[in-house]
Amino acid sequence: MRNAARLTAVLSLIIVTALWTAGRDDASGGVAAWGRLAALWSADLLLIQVVLMARIPWIERAYGQDALARVHRWTGFASFHLLLAHIVLATVAGFGWGLFTRPGMLWAWAATAALVLVVITSRRRVRHRLRYEKWHLLHLYAYLGVGLALPHQFLIGSDFRGPAARAYWWTAYAIAAGSVLLFRLALPAWRTVRHRLTVDRVTTEAPGLVSVYLRGRRLDRLPARAGQFFVWRFLDGRGALRGNPFSLSGPPRGDALRITVKVVGDGSERVSTLRPGTRVLIEGPYGRMTAATYAGGPVTMLACGVGVTPLLALLWDLPYGLGKATLVYRTRHPHEVAFLDELEWLAEHRGVRLVPLVGPRAGAGSWLPAEFADYEDGEALRSLAPDIARHDVYVCGPDAWTESVLRAARAVGVPPARLHRERFGW
Numbered sequence: 001m002r003n004a005a006r007l008t009a010v011l012s013l014i015i016v017t018a019l020w021t022a023g024r025d026d027a028s029g030g031v032a033a034w035g036r037l038a039a040l041w042s043a044d045l046l047l048i049q050v051v052l053m054a055r056i057p058w059i060e061r062a063y064g065q066d067a068l069a070r071v072h073r074w075t076g077f078a079s080f081h082l083l084l085a086h087i088v089l090a091t092v093a094g095f096g097w098g099l100f101t102r103p104g105m106l107w108a109w110a111a112t113a114a115l116v117l118v119v120i121t122s123r124r125r126v127r128h129r130l131r132y133e134k135w136h137l138l139h140l141y142a143y144l145g146v147g148l149a150l151p152h153q154f155l156i157g158s159d160f161r162g163p164a165a166r167a168y169w170w171t172a173y174a175i176a177a178g179s180v181l182l183f184r185l186a187l188p189a190w191r192t193v194r195h196r197l198t199v200d201r202v203t204t205e206a207p208g209l210v211s212v213y214l215r216g217r218r219l220d221r222l223p224a225r226a227g228q229f230f231v232w233r234f235l236d237g238r239g240a241l242r243g244n245p246f247s248l249s250g251p252p253r254g255d256a257l258r259i260t261v262k263v264v265g266d267g268s269e270r271v272s273t274l275r276p277g278t279r280v281l282i283e284g285p286y287g288r289m290t291a292a293t294y295a296g297g298p299v300t301m302l303a304c305g306v307g308v309t310p311l312l313a314l315l316w317d318l319p320y321g322l323g324k325a326t327l328v329y330r331t332r333h334p335h336e337v338a339f340l341d342e343l344e345w346l347a348e349h350r351g352v353r354l355v356p357l358v359g360p361r362a363g364a365g366s367w368l369p370a371e372f373a374d375y376e377d378g379e380a381l382r383s384l385a386p387d388i389a390r391h392d393v394y395v396c397g398p399d400a401w402t403e404s405v406l407r408a409a410r411a412v413g414v415p416p417a418r419l420h421r422e423r424f425g426w
């Protein structure tokens with residue numbers, strides 16, 4: 001599937017280049033023509049980006065969120081730099097006031113402004129200063145950019161005139177818009193209506209940590225698996241349409257689902273006060289840290305804080321042998337260790353080895369607690385499981401912590417196909 005997606009993207013760029021070559025009769029010379037090619041590639045990459053982020057299930061399964069986010073970032077910046085090249089080359093080619101007065105140009109400048117905003121706020125340094133919701137709202141301006149660029153392209157873009165070019169671009173725009181409408185709106189709406197999830201009860205697992213049990217219709221038909229997450233919207237009053245991603249903290253059952261939420265801000269706070277009967281909108285399931293990617297054999301799981309939720313679901317779900325699974329559970333304080341009943345049951349009946357690692361961090365960049373500061377990160381993994389390179393390793397927690405575990409696991413030879421992770425960040 002990854003290859004098919006790559007091939008489609010490369011093919012689309014080749015088609016665009018071929019259409020440009022075929023229609024190249026530009027009286028204003030080479031610079032203008034190269035400027036148009038830059039614009040065509042930019043538009044094509046932008047559409048590819050829209051399709052990649054449309055949450056199409058088989059693309060998500062093939063790439064996973066991490067890889068998709070990387071490709072999305074790369075195509076986004078490439079598309080934007082090509083757009084800048086287009087503007088510079090059109091200026092050099094002497095379009096002068098035409099850059100403002102030709103049909104559709106004001107829309108094109110508005111599109112550029114929207115995309116500039118998206119690119120600036122995507123820079124890591126700026127992004128981390130913004131609240132998630134603000135950043136997300138600004139990021140949606142990319143769709144506005146795609147839409148506003150349309151009149152300019154079709155009104156004055158000479159490469160959009162021939163029947164083949166028109167057919168290609170209308171098809172590309174229709175696929176991009178159709179993917180978003182179908183997979184980001186229609187499918188979640190259909191699943192929400194079909195399964196009618198409501199809150200059954202809310203229980204406290206540890207201070208500031210609550211589980212929400214949900215009931216619904218025909219949940220056996222919901223294609224969710226242990227290890228996956230949904231974006232949840234609880235219809236409990238004002239601001240309910242703001243979604244938050246939470247993983248399933250137990251394997252999905254035919255009649256019930258469970259999530260477990262740490263209170264860190266407004267969205268998670270309101271989850272802790274939900275009343276039974278509250279209706280729920282769902283978007284998902286997403287994520288590919290499921291049994292589908294389990295190679296078999298021994299398993300080492302490393303969780304930090306609330307990152308334990310999808311790993312707990314997987315401990316119930318994966319078909320590992322008796323005594324062949326270890327859960328390393330990292331928390332800052334002893335009272336943050338949750339699900340002790342379930343973990344004891346798993347230890348007794350499936351031989352799961354529980355290794356709690358409690359305490360403040362050993363140091364910047366380390367995944368270990370201070371107590372083990374003498375250990376090197378990779379060495380600590382090896383002391384947990386000397387043959388860890390032959391294990392399936394599952395990691396979930398905050399970004400920086402997850403990254404340091406992944407680094408250590410790679411350093412001790414765990415192959416990429418056996419490293420499974422979910423990041424609780426953005």
Ligand SMILES: Cc1cc2nc3c(=O)[nH]c(=O)nc-3n(C[C@H](O)[C@H](O)[C@H](O)COP(=O)(O)OP(=O)(O)OC[C@H]3O[C@@H](n4cnc5c(N)ncnc54)[C@H](O)[C@@H]3O)c2cc1C
Pocket residue numbers: 131132133229243244245246247248259260261262263264265266267268269306309310422423424425426
């Ligand atoms: C794939 C995934 C699975 C997750 N699973 C769980 C889980 O099972 N249990 C749990 O307690 N937490 C989970 N989280 C983290 C959880 O989504 C955030 O803690 C929560 O959304 C915070 O929202 P808030 O309004 O309470 O806090 P805010 O103050 O609004 O946000 C606090 C921080 O949470 C992150 N965040 C907020 N909204 C989102 C969003 N829509 N998408 C991604 N990150 C966001 C941002 O880093 C933000 O800085 C998961 C996150 C991701 C990405």
